[in-house]
Amino acid sequence: xxxLQESGPGLVKPSETLSLTCTVSxxxxxxxxxxxxxxxPGKGLEWIGYIYxxxxxxxxxxxxxxxxxSVDTSKNQFSLKLTSVxxxxxxxxxxxxxxxxxxxxGYYDAFDIWGQGTMxxxxx
Amino acid sequence: SSELTQDPVVxxxxxxxxxxxxxxxxxxxxxxxxxxxxPGQAPVLVIYGKNNRPSGIPDRFSGSSSGNTASxxxxxxQAEDEADYYCNSRDSSDNHVIFGGGTKLTVL
Numbered sequence: 085x086x087x088l089q090e091s092g093p094g095l096v097k098p099s100e101t102l103s104l105t106c107t108v109s110x111x112x113x114x115x116x117x118x119x120x121x122x123x124x125p126g127k128g129l130e131w132i133g134y135i136y137x138x139x140x141x142x143x144x145x146x147x148x149x150x151x152x153x154s155v156d157t158s159k160n161q162f163s164l165k166l167t168s169v170x171x172x173x174x175x176x177x178x179x180x181x182x183x184x185x186x187x188x189x190g191y192y193d194a195f196d197i198w199g200q201g202t203m204x205x206x207x208x
Numbered sequence: 209s210s211e212l213t214q215d216p217v218v219x220x221x222x223x224x225x226x227x228x229x230x231x232x233x234x235x236x237x238x239x240x241x242x243x244x245x246x247p248g249q250a251p252v253l254v255i256y257g258k259n260n261r262p263s264g265i266p267d268r269f270s271g272s273s274s275g276n277t278a279s280x281x282x283x284x285x286q287a288e289d290e291a292d293y294y295c296n297s298r299d300s301s302d303n304h305v306i307f308g309g310g311t312k313l314t315v316l
Contacts, residue, residue: 128294128308128310129243129251129294131296131304131307134305142303142304144305145304178251182305185256185257187257192238192239192241192256192257194253194256195241195251195253196256196262198251200249200250201250
């Protein structure tokens with residue numbers, strides 16, 4: 085079955101760059117959209133952005149200046165880089181598949197498969 | 209940009225029916241999708257589209273929508289349904305993904 089696994093440092097210093105990778109297994113990354121979503125401790129979900137295998141991206145406006153999502157089809161992985169981090173970026177980071185579907189009224193999408201998440205703490 | 213509003217806390221007696229709502233202008237043009245998140249776990253998709261359940265989701269979960277409000281209904285709530293529930297949609301102005309703030313469901 086399709087599985088996603090996040091990996092990367094659990095501790096990042098303020099002002100540095102957070103880098104995470106999501107490894108996809110069970111399906112080729114060369115279809116679907118792939119996304120990063122985060123959740124600060126005790127708070128709700130925040131969409132960070134998504135990427136298509138072709139490389140086209142869409143980012144949350146509030147993070148756009150600091151975020152880069154990239155894809156490596158040869159490794160079936162996609163990655164997140166978030167620059168100039170602060171304590172406010174401390175969160176559980178999830179990677180997810182954004183699955184698109186059609187119904188009678190048009191095209192829609194949903195996050196149908198999620199990784200287990202990786203906790204990233206920003207602290208000196 | 210659009211927002212999705214959810215009641216922070218909802219409770220239901222065991223075996224009873226509960227409705228969790230999500231309000232936002234974007235819902236007039238785009239379905240809400242619903243996720244269940246239990247403590248220490250990743251979210252799980254429970255309802256998508258007009259009223260569709262992924263494989264493995266019990267049929268006591270259903271979705272509906274009217275105007276700017278989408279609802280997730282649990283008919284005959286079970287103890288294992290105690291969780292946080294999030295809705296998501298697309299911002300109609302820029303097509304960005306948006307999430308509601310989440311509803312903590314307590315089963316009494």
